[in-house]
Each structure stands twice: as structure tokens, then as C-alpha cells.
Amino acid sequence: MITGAALLTAVLTSVTTPASAADTPLRDLAAARGIYLGTAVTGGKLTGGYGDLAGAQFGSLTPGNEMKWEAVEPARGTYDWTGADRVVAFAEAHGQQVRGHTLVWHSQLPGWLTGGSWTPAQLRTLMTDHITAEAGRYKGRVDHWDVVNEPLNEDGTLRPSLWGAALGESYIADAFRSARAADPAAKLYLNDYSTDAVGAKSDGMYALVKRLLAQGVPVDGVGFQAHLVLGQVPASLETNLRRFAELGVDVAITELDIRMTLPATDAELAQQKADYAAVLRACLAVTRCAGVTVWGFTDSDSWIPDFFPGQGAATPYDENLAPKPAHAGIAETLAPVTPPAPGVCSVTYAVSSQWTGGFTAQVTLRNTGTAPLNGWTVRWTQPAGQRVTQAWNATVTQTGAEVTASHLSYNAAVPPGGTVAFGFNGSWSGTNPPPAALTCATGT
Template sequence: MLRRLITGAALLAAVLTTAGPASAADTPLRDLAEARGVYLGSAVTAGRLTGGYADVAGAQFGSLTPGNEMKWDSVEPTRGTHDWTGADRVVAFAEAHGQRVRGHTLVWHSQLPGWLTGGSWTAAQLRTLMTDHVTAEAGRYKGRIDHWDVVNEPLAEDGTLRPSLWGAALGESYIADAFRAARAADPAAKLYLNDYSTDAVGAKSDGMYALVKRLLAQGVPVDGVGFQAHLVLGQVPASLEANLRRFAELGVDVAITELDIRTTLPATAAKLAQQKADYASVLRACLAVTRCAGVTVWGFTDSDSWIPDFFPGQGAATPYDENLQPKPAYAGIAETLAPATPPTPGVCSVTYAVTSQWTGGFTAQVTLRNTGTTPLNGWTVRWTQPAGQRVTQAWNATVTQTAAEVTATHLAYNAALPAAGSTAFGFNGTWTGTNPPPDLTCTPGT
């Protein structure tokens, strides 16, 4: 996707004087993500990697994507003359901060240099120009890129091949050629297809699914599929997780590559709360799929978002506001990435109450509760009668007494207790002198 470049002096001053996130004392998002086996990344603008913007980018994200700096019109504005300044700056920053880099993008139908789109080329010439470009760029950063978006947005909305410069002249074969050139130039990098509006199961994602299957059958080195996820508030696809999973089952990795969630402005507290829930929902979908490599937000601050320029009246799409302060969406990401609470084995607790008492006799009730987070399968309650009491009759449990020691065990119908579930049994007994309550212990299991 095309991204907005921010150059205003007032904004630059704000960036340079902002201290960073209010929650800097918390565990960085990148560390939370790494602990869950995924990365959390952000697209960045090379010219802004200074001051507070750089502080947040370096501290919070484990992966960086150059927003524009690796696109063809940026790196080769004049044929045969390359300018790697912006791309080099992002890669160097990432390496200095222990971050991965997602290379974006080698072959795309947009942001192509004028000399290329304005030229008159045969199909063979165009194919050579493309593969030479892939070789030059991927080769320059060989061994330094984690993922390459090798081909970006190859499909039309109906799932067929987009009639782009590449598709119109070369057909689908250009995709395989680009991937093979990228593999030869940078063998260690993961190679991705990337597209938008493929997040849900539907015509376009079906087309992508079929395309990936065809490419894999041809031996094309497709390692992963990227889902851009430029979403609208409250519209996270219900089928997102299932869609990611079906691609993963083809044997490729998947990733959310350009996540933002836009809303109509102004962004009210209610809208920001919904956005928090939406970000969390996307993160959960990734965490639920074993081959989901990670999630990249398309710009972490609203001051660097492409949304307002392309969707007038909409914005507030990122986890940080324009002053680099974390929004509720930040908390939604952090809470979702927080270490999962391990299940607590079924544990029973017991309470004892005398419900009726008369001269020489009494009725008692024992209530059990499963205080764990997993089901309880069977239970035994034991106690010692403190004053010579004797059990004479019981119900809802098998109760035996030897001297002062009493044991009660479950029956078939009340052995299983779900998490937070409870059951009770009772008994009649005799007493003389006093009838103090016993201390009871409960043991799970059969």
C-alpha cells in the first residue's frame, strides 16, 4: 500500500520533543510477542527515525518494514541509477536495534518509476527488467532480510489475475519468475505473496488460495502469504482465523502484514474501545494458527498513517496517537500477547454445615466446589470426628467410618465437576456431649 510521508515542521518538532510511550515501564510489545512465538512489527518512514519516533520504533517492535523506501520508484528513479539511502537507513536502524526487516516490495503494479511505465517494452524485455530488479535489490540485502514481499497485490477483487503492467504483458508466469529470482538472490529470506482484501474467506482469498496451490505444484519457492488487513472499525472478519489456517495447511507460513483499523473521525472513547477489541481479535487469530509468523501494523502512530489521505474523514487507525502516546489499541495488543495463564488442575474445596440438630442426633451437609480451571473427575473427602460423632446414614456419596476416621467418595452421577462447578452430599449422625465441626480435606481423582 502507498503510505503518507509526513514532512511538516510542526510535526517534526512534536516528534523530536516527545518522550515516548506513557507505558514505557511495561514489557515492550516486541518482547511479549517473542515470548508467544511471533513477531510484532511496524512499517516505518526512514526520514522520521529520530527522536521520540525512533525511540518507540526501536523499543516496541521486533520487525520493521520500510513503508516506501524499498519500492521500485524509490530505489531506481532513473534507469540504471540506484538510490538505496532510505532503504539502507531502515535496515541499519533495525540491525542496530536487534530487529527483523520485512522487505517491501520487489514487484508491484504501483509506485513504479516513470521510465519503466512510460517505456515501450516487449514481453521478453519486461521480464528481464523485472528479474534484474529483483536480483539487484534482493542481492543488495542478501542475508539481512527476514521476509520479502516478492509480489505485492497480484489479484483483482474477483480473485483473478490483476491486469497490471506485469499481468497484462506476462500473465501469471511473472509471479513464478519473480520468486525464483528472489530465491537465487537471497536464499535465506522467506518469500511472500502479499495482498489486501484477502483477510476473509471469499472470492479474492479463494483466488489467492488457488494461486498458491498452483505455484507450489510448480515448485515455485513460495514460503508465505501476507494478509494486509486494512480493516474498518468493528469489521474484523469472523472467518479470519479459519482463512489463515487453510493457507497454513498448504504448507506455507502466514502473516498479518499491514494492519490498521480505521474509524470515522472524531475518534470517541467508544470507538477507541471497539478498536482495542478489534486489534485484540486480529492478534488472537494469528496466535491461534501455528504457522502465523507475526503481525505488522502499517505505521504505529496516527501522524504517520496513510488513511486520512485516502479515506477523507477517517483515521485514528494505529495503536499510537499523533503525539506518540499509546491508545487503547496498544493495551489490546499488549493484553492479547501477555503470557497465557496456564490451566489450573481441578481442585476441590469443601465447606461443612450442620443443617439440623436434636438431642443425640444431627444432619450435616458437605458442599464441594471445583476451584480449578479444568474439569474435576472424581473426588474424596476425609475428616476426623472431633468428639466421637458417628455417621448413621448418608446420601449423594459413599460414606464409611472407621473409629473416628470418615471417608466420603463420589457416586457415578456426581463424580465430574466442571470448572467452578459444585455438588453436595449429606449425612445423619449421632453425638453426645458436644457436636463441634470437623476439619475436612478434599482430594481430586478417582
């Protein structure tokens, strides 16, 4: 069972999607909510409609391949910055951040490096020299670096890569220290896949980050790739993000896509919309979640079909650059939360305990007016089919997805500035997001 004081917490009175929300760039909606929405791009395609969408809709760019070792240092000590420069220049021209991806990885390494016979000392020097050259070139121009990418096995142990096998875990600390020296202002991230849910691999990453921080290693953030399968957004995603944030580091969803079996059906696209929204909500719920990056924004530029035959349609735009329902799911989730109008009550909702198939939530009503309340009612819509099974300190009824909670005789009166709380147990399956909005009314 997973427990915590605030696994899911939201301050909710009313949420609206303005008529103009569909016309507001996603990057602006995200910025207004305090996060960035980014995308991975192919630098050579940053023209025409592809370039227009990349520049207009996203606040951060990640080069898909242009900053990887084999691309920038194809021969020892010989650098080709053409592709990386193109992406960075495009981002600067469009007022976008850049996520540098990646300085040290076990894959896409040049043959001269993987085919060489290096002593551990030589290999360490090659690594730190490469970091110094690349991070130094873009000093002050890259906001976040994936310093070390995919360092772990599925069981959370150190991957026996070129780096891990020869240098052990120490290569990670050396890489971060070299990156900090080369670009003191950039945020430095560990990044990996299959760490989105609480489990063996994320536990290994959690323990690794704790060890590195204890050694004074400058880890600023942890990236969660989130290459997800339709309908399988981890129920513990938010909980997992929060536990890393509580270590004192930023967190980010760095490579989000949600694949499905082709051809895509309307039902699959609707589920994908809900899944994208669920991931965005998890990030918004965690104060130190810096942002979300989709790994390619159009299905014509997605890696999924090449690696998962028969699957695809994983991004928010189709092959013709038309927005899919997933785009609307992102926009609706990022839409501004209407602040509570001057009135008499506001409501907060928090999940205090969650386990497989069940959860406990608390709802708190506050009298925001200047006169005492004499009776109250709270209403909300369960967004994912959750059912109330037991309640206390209120009369709670549910019809379909609609829930109504009313005062009892002993807690009907609420003084100005005072609060009253009630709780309930509920059941869930698939995901357990908080309600998009709770409304309150007063009187008997």
C-alpha cells in the same frame, strides 16, 4: 456454513495480565508468545520519540516506501539505496527483523519503466534483474520479502497490471525463483489486501498459492494486509489464516490498521481496542502465523486520512505518540498465559462449527491430579456477547456474559488422567472470539 474440526481452539485454564505487562515492550510480549509484532516506518523519521518507540516496541520493521521500485531504481540500472539502508541499519542496531516491501508491484513504479515500450522478454528480464539487485544487496539482512504485492483483482482473477497484462501469471513464479536465487535464506511472501476473510478474492489467492506450490515455486508465506474498518474484523479471519497454513506456508498480518470516522469518540476507541485484540487472537490461534505488522504505529504517520477523507485514528498511538486503548488491547492479548498450576483439572475450548450468527463449541475437562474427581464445574466469560442456546452432557447456565457448566449424574466421576467433554450451541454477532480463560473446580 463454515465447518471444521478446530476453527477456534484454545487451551485455557487461566489468563492473567501481570501488573508489569503495561511496562513490557510489545515486541517482548509478542516474542514470548512465539510471534513478532512489527510496524511499517518512514525511514527519515527514525529519530527522537518516533525512533525511540519504533526501536523499543516493535520486533520487525517494514519500510513504508523506501524499498519500492521507484525509490531504489529511479533510473534504469541506477540505484539509490539511501532510504532502504537507513531502515535496515536501524533495525540491525535495535535487534529487529526486516520485512522487505516490495520487489514487484503494479504501483509506485518509475516512469522509465511504465513509459517504456518493452517486449515481454525484455520486461521479464527487467523484473528479474531488479529483484536480483535488490534482494541480493540485502542478502542475509531481510527476514521476509513481499516478493509480489497485490497481484489479484477483487474477484480473485489476475490483475491486468504492467506485469500481468504482458507476462500473465508466469511473472509471479519467475519473481519468486529470482528472489530465492538472490537470497536463499529469506522467507518469500505473496501479499494482498481484501483477502482477510473467506471470499472471492481470498479464494483466488488460495487457488494461486496451490498452483504455485504444485509447480515447485518457492512460496514460503502469504501476507494479509488487513486495512480494516472499525467493527468489521472478519468473522472468518482465523479460519482463513488456517486454511492457507494448511497448504504448508506461513501466514502473517502484514499491514494492519483499523480506521474510524473522525473525530474519534471513546466508544470508537474502545471498539478499536477490541478489534486489534481480535486480530491478534486470530494470529495466535494459528500455529503458522508468523506475526502481525501494524501499518504505521502513530496516527501522525498514517496513510489513512489522505486516502479516506474524514477517517483516521487507525493506529495504536495518537499523533503525540501517546498509547491509545488499541495499544492496551494488543498488550493484553499478548500477555503471558499463566500455565496451569499443579492441581486437579484443566480445560480446553474449541469451536468445531461456525456459521452466520451461530456456532457449536466443545469443552473438555481433564483430571490432572492423582485421585478421581467426584463432580466438576467449569466457568467462563463470553468475550463478545455470545449466548448459549442449547447444551448437552452438562447443565449450562448463563447470566449476562458469565457461563457456568456442571456435571450430570453420569459423568461426574473422572479418573486420574481421564477426560470428560460437553458441548453447546451458541449465537454470536460481530466476532466470535474464544473466552480468555476457563476455570474448573471439583466436587459436588
